[in-house]
Structure formats: structure tokens, C-alpha cells
Amino acid sequence: MSEATLTASPPRPEIQFPWKILSALAAVAGIALTAYGAALSKEGVPSARFEWSSGLLSAAAFIYLGAFALYLVHLARGSDLFSRLGSLATQAGLALHTAGLLVRWTLSGLSQPPWTNLYESLVYFAWGIAAVYVFFEWRTGNRAAGAFVIPTAVLMMGLAALSASHSKEIPQIMPALQSGWIKIHVTFACIAYAAFLVAFGFAILYLVKDGVRSAFLLAVYSAFAAVTFLSYGLGDVLLHAEFPLKWPTIIGTGELLSAPKPVPYAGQFFLVAFLLYGTAAGLYFAGKSEARKRLQDFGPPAFLAAFLAHTAGMILAARHAATTHPIPMRPEMTLLQWDVNAYVLALTVLVWMGSLLTILLDWRAAKLSEGLPRAKLLDEWSYRAVLIGLPLMTLNLITGAIWANNAWGSYWSWDPKETWALITWLVYAAYIHTRIVAGWSGRKSAAIAVAGFGVVLFTYLGVNLFLSGLHSYGSPQ
Amino acid sequence: MTSTPETPAPAATRETPAALARLGDALWQILTNVKLGVFWLLLLATLSIIGTIIPQTTGSIETLQGYVARLGPERADLYNRLGLLDVYHSWWFLAVLVLMCTSIAAVSIDRWPRIHGEFSSDEPVPPPQRFGGPLSKKWTLLSAHTRLSDFQALFSRFFGAPQISHVGEKEAVLYSNRGRWTRMGVYFVHVGILTTSAGAVLGKFWGFTNGQTYIREGSSSDSIVILSGVSPQGEVLTRPHELPFAVRCDDFEVQFYDDPKTGEKTRNPSLFRSRLTILDGGREAMTRDIFVNDPLRYGGYTFYQASYDEEQEPLVRLAVQTAGTDERFPLITKINEPFQLAGEKLRYVVRGYEENFEIPEAGVLGPAVGIEMIQEDGTPATVKEEGKERPLRFLVFQDYPDFDARREGRHIFRLESVEKKFSTGLQVAKDPGVWVVWTGSALMVFGMALAFFLSHQKSWLKITAEGAAFGGVVHKHRLAYENKVAAFFEALEKEFPAARGIET
Numbered sequence: 012m013s014e015a016t017l018t019a020s021p022p023r024p025e026i027q028f029p030w031k032i033l034s035a036l037a038a039v040a041g042i043a044l045t046a047y048g049a050a051l052s053k054e055g056v057p058s059a060r061f062e063w064s065s066g067l068l069s070a071a072a073f074i075y076l077g078a079f080a081l082y083l084v085h086l087a088r089g090s091d092l093f094s095r096l097g098s099l100a101t102q103a104g105l106a107l108h109t110a111g112l113l114v115r116w117t118l119s120g121l122s123q124p125p126w127t128n129l130y131e132s133l134v135y136f137a138w139g140i141a142a143v144y145v146f147f148e149w150r151t152g153n154r155a156a157g158a159f160v161i162p163t164a165v166l167m168m169g170l171a172a173l174s175a176s177h178s179k180e181i182p183q184i185m186p187a188l189q190s191g192w193i194k195i196h197v198t199f200a201c202i203a204y205a206a207f208l209v210a211f212g213f214a215i216l217y218l219v220k221d222g223v224r225s226a227f228l229l230a231v232y233s234a235f236a237a238v239t240f241l242s243y244g245l246g247d248v249l250l251h252a253e254f255p256l257k258w259p260t261i262i263g264t265g266e267l268l269s270a271p272k273p274v275p276y277a278g279q280f281f282l283v284a285f286l287l288y289g290t291a292a293g294l295y296f297a298g299k300s301e302a303r304k305r306l307q308d309f310g311p312p313a314f315l316a317a318f319l320a321h322t323a324g325m326i327l328a329a330r331h332a333a334t335t336h337p338i339p340m341r342p343e344m345t346l347l348q349w350d351v352n353a354y355v356l357a358l359t360v361l362v363w364m365g366s367l368l369t370i371l372l373d374w375r376a377a378k379l380s381e382g383l384p385r386a387k388l389l390d391e392w393s394y395r396a397v398l399i400g401l402p403l404m405t406l407n408l409i410t411g412a413i414w415a416n417n418a419w420g421s422y423w424s425w426d427p428k429e430t431w432a433l434i435t436w437l438v439y440a441a442y443i444h445t446r447i448v449a450g451w452s453g454r455k456s457a458a459i460a461v462a463g464f465g466v467v468l469f470t471y472l473g474v475n476l477f478l479s480g481l482h483s484y485g486s487p488q
Numbered sequence: 489m490t491s492t493p494e495t496p497a498p499a500a501t502r503e504t505p506a507a508l509a510r511l512g513d514a515l516w517q518i519l520t521n522v523k524l525g526v527f528w529l530l531l532l533a534t535l536s537i538i539g540t541i542i543p544q545t546t547g548s549i550e551t552l553q554g555y556v557a558r559l560g561p562e563r564a565d566l567y568n569r570l571g572l573l574d575v576y577h578s579w580w581f582l583a584v585l586v587l588m589c590t591s592i593a594a595v596s597i598d599r600w601p602r603i604h605g606e607f608s609s610d611e612p613v614p615p616p617q618r619f620g621g622p623l624s625k626k627w628t629l630l631s632a633h634t635r636l637s638d639f640q641a642l643f644s645r646f647f648g649a650p651q652i653s654h655v656g657e658k659e660a661v662l663y664s665n666r667g668r669w670t671r672m673g674v675y676f677v678h679v680g681i682l683t684t685s686a687g688a689v690l691g692k693f694w695g696f697t698n699g700q701t702y703i704r705e706g707s708s709s710d711s712i713v714i715l716s717g718v719s720p721q722g723e724v725l726t727r728p729h730e731l732p733f734a735v736r737c738d739d740f741e742v743q744f745y746d747d748p749k750t751g752e753k754t755r756n757p758s759l760f761r762s763r764l765t766i767l768d769g770g771r772e773a774m775t776r777d778i779f780v781n782d783p784l785r786y787g788g789y790t791f792y793q794a795s796y797d798e799e800q801e802p803l804v805r806l807a808v809q810t811a812g813t814d815e816r817f818p819l820i821t822k823i824n825e826p827f828q829l830a831g832e833k834l835r836y837v838v839r840g841y842e843e844n845f846e847i848p849e850a851g852v853l854g855p856a857v858g859i860e861m862i863q864e865d866g867t868p869a870t871v872k873e874e875g876k877e878r879p880l881r882f883l884v885f886q887d888y889p890d891f892d893a894r895r896e897g898r899h900i901f902r903l904e905s906v907e908k909k910f911s912t913g914l915q916v917a918k919d920p921g922v923w924v925v926w927t928g929s930a931l932m933v934f935g936m937a938l939a940f941f942l943s944h945q946k947s948w949l950k951i952t953a954e955g956a957a958f959g960g961v962v963h964k965h966r967l968a969y970e971n972k973v974a975a976f977f978e979a980l981e982k983e984f985p986a987a988r989g990i991e992t
Contacts, residue, residue: 056749183745183754183756183758185756186757186758186760186779186781187781189779189780189781190781192781391967398940398941401936402936402937402940405933405936406933409929409933412925414781416922417782417783418780418781418792419792420697420792420794420915420917421697421919422919422922422925425539425576430536430539430540431540433533433536434533434536434537437529437530437532437533438529438530438533440529441529441530441533444522444525444526444529447964448522449522449526
């Protein structure tokens, strides 16, 4: 009989701090903040209750950012204390986030759930991520995946915060959205995606623990970053044939303004970042043969340079954006106060966060690996997360079909969002089949979990950025 | 299959069945290969991507017309034939779907004996090796005062109420066999997928979803139009369809949201509502309000609130007062429909209607009609003013009833209301497969719950005079079961402090 347990070993005895009491306090505070907010008046524009709800959501966003920082310190130093603090911060953020959402819900007299437009959807998906992550932390006792999961919640809250003020108001939803199914359909999507994100987090930890060379992970990530940059630069290339001259307009533009205003030099920095990410990936794969092994040594420096260029571009864009205002005459034409396409911004920031994590991982892989539970457990947790995600994804598709059958007159329309949700489902169905029947596990399964999350990301953000269809409620235009 | 020795057949015909059987076996081997199943899953995912990148003409006549306009009829037709413009209904996409379903069916048949065997296998009397596996342990019990019921209570706390399967003089076996239905989970999922597909086929061949009809308020219709595609020239092709009953639109209503800040009406619709009555065999079979998310279902047909049309010629209700008297009479007219009033040679005609008349300096003045006076031959009547011929035209406002009195004409007009009739736009579908699809979906979800969240666990505790032995087998979620077993061992050793574990 092995001594294996599903939960990781208990914390070392020297840290005898009442963590559980603090977690309970956070939950109680959440309830109290909800009750206080619900008791406020909802008269007036904006009402006291509305302000309270928005305040709670902003506070939650900042607390998640703090939690991400703490998890990063944990990643870099392997300190249990910091992961404990990160965990507590996530729980406190979740308590405030829940309170904010509930108070917002009461604003519509509970008739309209707080997830009916892009702003609300971002806030809700961030909530789902935090909630599912806290659940997994509680079930597994492991806090290392936070560094890979929480930044996604931070990103979504950040994007929501950047939305134009009119989209933060309680939306007047179109008749097609006035259905009880919106509550259940979006909730299934939210939790399923969050579960796949957690599966991704554990899969990365598994790969680290299993001793996959961090140079390899770095190369794969570089390729992903380069492809992402290329994918949204591609629009300008193919449509205008003005690559790389038009490159600066990808960010800080543009599309919604009648006269696009490129951000000076930001585009050039992004172009350099794209080329360097590509180079970093290329050097690794070119150096695979014994004869050219030295090439691989240049991979990480190229990646670091790409990251710096990426950072510089983001700073320039941010500075530019800070001085750009929404079009006052046509408030419905811009979604972000930064006149940037929300999804381009999301991808740019997401790839940046990923690069930051990749650098940390490359630098501290050994240290991180030391503090992780055994590889088999991480593999099992990743699998468990998929086992939760796939049935919920099925329910997401089915409830969506039932709703569509009532609203659109057909249960399946091959709308791009619908189709990509099906693609996501097929990918995770493949994961389950390879695992249960073909006996895959470990690295192969982790690879699918990582790639699968890329598909999830495209389904949630990419579809609305690149494709159009019936699910246009989440579109910036 | 081989031929019987009594009836020797010519060599050629004897070989053929054998070769066929070999071929069949090989084909079966391929079909039941799980790797092939995964390949279909991923191929389907890949092919699905194509249809999300190339704008599809599924349900969008405009898109196909756009292609025809841009590529010309020949090339649009070629792309259409290749299935690129309607990937999800192309022969190759459907072929992959069919192949995947075939794989699912073949695998299900192929594995049935094994899985059914595992499902129904019951081992109340365990073979000895069950107590020697990785999930087993043996104890010597030094105390003689333990009773079987104590073990039973402890065992059932962890593994459910046991079956006391083997009571001899010297030994008893507590046995639990839990979660065997998880073995059937995969069948529920796969049968669910096949059922859903069957429902889709049913709907495809014996149903339609793109029927359309517009019905004016107060009138009824017993026929609809089904959009069947677009011709190579880009014309919309339709076919008529007779309903076995008639639908009457009693009332249509569209409401708009108020701006929360100013309280003014916005152009964002908040509600579409049609009151429909089904006229079946000459009697009113059903009257019901429908909304966007709440269609009407009758006789296998479903009517969805899809759009609406405003009538071009509204009914104008005027109140006319003869100047200098209190005599007032109502007058109902239509736009461009002349009418004559007693004592006047000229005729009047309502020329236009504004729902919200706006004058730049004066602001918004509400509903108004413009009235023109005409001669008997229909030409505009004019009046000479400062040497110029000026047409006799004037405005009548609904919100300012005394405005027209200032004109000092022979009659004073007041605008009571302008009534527009709506036509409700209904989408009509008839899909006999939809309940089959829901049944398949329910089977899938139920099957996944069985397959993913249960595990088949068999546990035995053998108690003899000398001691006890535990054995367990589990086929998935091993870690969770291991935890449970470990906790059971701990509890057993706590409850029976005399128990001594023996390394196996």
C-alpha cells in the first residue's frame, strides 16, 4: 500500500498561523459587504448601490493583482509564506468580487444577471476563474498553480476596467438575450473554461516537475507568442498589404476612429518583439542537431530581448492611450477608453504576462520543481480538472442549443462561437479518449491540456476578435 | 466462416468467403481502433475551423449573394460545389461525421462483451489473489472479543453496506461492489451522440427551420415561404408551404427602452410581442402571446417572433371643427386619399406624417401631419400672396390642439392619432427531430456523470479466527480510492487496537 494521498503534505509545523480563520473572515466580509451594498439606494444615476458594486469589483481586481505578485514571489523564492498570502489574497478578492457581482445583480431587481455584455462577461469569467481556482486549491492543498491561473483573472478584470463607462452601466439587453437560459448557459461556459485553465496550470507544473527542459518550454512559448503577434498583424498585412508600415496601427488605433492614429514607435517595438520571439523559437529548433547545439544558447537571450521590446511597446502604447479620449459625439463607437480593440489588447497583455512567467520559469525551474508535489499528483489534478470541465462544456453546448432553439428557431446554426465551442469540446474529448482508452498520461496528456487551453482562449477571445457571427453581444463594435 | 466439408465447393468460391471474412476482420479491426476514433475527433475539429474562417452561406442568403457578386456566378458555383461556402453541409464534412458515428457504433458493439462482463461480474467469494494486490492488507487480531457486526459497521462507513457473502465456521467475507454503473457511462455517452445525430438527420430530411411569413395585424395566413437557397445568379430561391391550419395576428407591439439619464425613448427595442390565434378547422384553437425567446408551438410547427414591418400607409384620425361653431366631427382618412368637407369647393389631402416633428429652433414638437388643399382635378390649390403663388399647405400637431385655429380656415383640424398597422414577421420551423436531439443530449450528460464521477470499486474484508484481511480493486480514480482505503485501515486499527498489520 503506497502512502499516496490526494492532498499534498501538510504545511511545515513552524508556520502556525490561523490561515483558516482568515479565510473564513474573508467569506464573512464578503457577505457583510453584499448585505451593506444591497441595502443602499438604487435611485439616481449612478446610484449609491451601483457605485458600491463597481468599487468592490475594482478592489477585487487590485487584490488579484496583489495575489498574482505574491504567487510570483512564491515561484521565484519557493517560499511557503508567500503562496499562503497569495492564496489568502485570492480568497479575499473572490469574496469582494462575489459581493460586487451580487450587488450588481440586485440593481436590475434580479431579473437580469450581471453577465450580458462584454464588460460584464469579462468580470464574470474572471470570477469563474478565481472561484474554480480557489476550489482546486482547497481540494488539492497545492498553491503553485496560482501563478499560472490568477494572471488570467487579473487580465480580464483589467480589460473590464478599461471598458468605456457607458458599457459599465447596467445594459439594456436586446429581446434575444431576455431568457432564463442566459444565467445557466453562461455559467456553464464560465466554469468549464475556468476548469480548463486550471487543467492547463497543473499541466505546466507537471511538465516542470517531470523535468521537461525549460529551454524547450521557452521555445514553444516563443513560437506561440510569435504566432499570436502574427495573427493579429495579419489583418493589416492581408487587407491593406501595408505590412510592416501599417504595423503601428494594430495597437492604439484605430478601427473605431475615422482616422486611425498610430502610436509612434509602439508598432515598431512590437514588430521587433515578434521577430525576436520567432528567432528564439527558431534557434532552439535549429539547434536540435548535435552539430549546431550552440545555437540553442542564444535562445533565452533572444527571448529576453523580445520581452523587453514587447514591454517597451506596451509602455509606449499605454502612455499614448492615457492621452487619448473616447469620441464624445459617438460614445457607442468606442468600447475602451483606450481606443484599442479590446481583444488585441487582451492578447498583447496576455502574451506579455505569459512571457514574464516563462522567464521566471526558465530562471527558477529547479527551485519550483523542488517545492512541487510528485509529478503523478499534478498529472492527476490536471486530469481531474478536465473531468470537471468536459461535462460542463457539454452542458454549455446543450443549454446553448436549447436557448437557440427558442430564440433563433434552430438548435444549431454553426455560428463561429458555437463551432469553436464544439472544437474545444472535441479537443478535450480527444484528451479523455487518449487518456482512458489509449492509456496516455504525463507529458502527452499535459501537451493536450496546454494546447487545449489555447483553443479555449481562441473560443473566448479570438472568435470575437477575428470572426463575426450571431454571438456578437461580446463584440467591441 | 468456412464452408462445411460435406458440400465441397469449387476452390474459387470457397476462397472468396474466406477472403471476404479476412477483409471484414481487417475492416472491423480498423473501425474499432480507438486511435481512428480520436483521429475523427481531431479531423472534425480541423474541418470545422475552415467554416469559421471562410464566411459561410449557411442561413445567410446575403453572404452567398455577396460571393456571387464578387466572384461571378461560375466561380461562386464552383466553390459552392466544393462545399467551401457551406462546409457543415458539404459531402466531405458529412462523410467524416458518418465515419465517426460508424466508429462509435463499431467500438460500442466490439467492446460490449468485455464491458458488460465487467459490469455484471460479481465476486462475493473472492479469489485468493484479491488479498495480495497493492490495495490489500492483513492483520492478526489478538483480541477474541470482536464481533462480526463491529466490522460490518466500520466497513459500511467506508464502502457501503456489505454483503456477507461467505459465512463458514471460521470465516466470513464482507463484500461491497460499488459504482459498477460507471462501466456503462461510455455507452450512455456514445448512444447519446448517435441519438443526437439521428435527431439531426430526422430534422434535416423531414423538417425545416427557415420558413417565413409576414402577417398583418387583424389578418391571417395559412401559407408560408421556405427559403431553399440561392440560384447561381444570386436570386433567393423559395418554395411555398401550406400549413394545415391558419395563423392570425391579433396584435403586434414593439417597445423601446428609456434612456436612464434623460428618460427619453431610445431606439433600443426592449420587447417584441405578437398575439397569435391558431384557426384550425374554422375554430379558434389557441390564442397566445409570443416573444423573442418564447415561440408558439402548434401541430408540429413552431412560430418564432423574428421581425416586423410597419405599414406604409397609416390611418389618420382627425377631429374637424367648423369655424365659428362648436360642431365637431371625427374624420378618418389615409395619406394621399383626398376628402371633401361640406361647404368647401376645395378638397383636402393628408400628404405626410412625422412621428416626431422637429424644427431646429423650436425643438421636438411631437406627432404631426401635413395637409394640402387641392382642386377638383387634383392639382394643388394656391393662393396669391405678395405677388407669388403659394400652395395651400398646413401642419396639424397632435400635442398642440389649438394650433390650427390660428390658420383661420373654414375648418379647424385637430390630430387625434395616427394608427400604424404592423405586420409581424414570423420564422417558422418544423423539426420532428428536436426531441430526439434533447434525448441524446440528456443521455450524454448522464453518461458523462456516470463515467467521470463514479468508479467501480470492489472491496472485501475477510475475517477469520486468526485475523482479518482486506482486498480491494478499483478501475479508475485510483488515488481517491487509495485514500479511502488508507483511512479505513487507520480507522480499523484505531477501533481494534489489538490489530497488528502484517506486511504483505
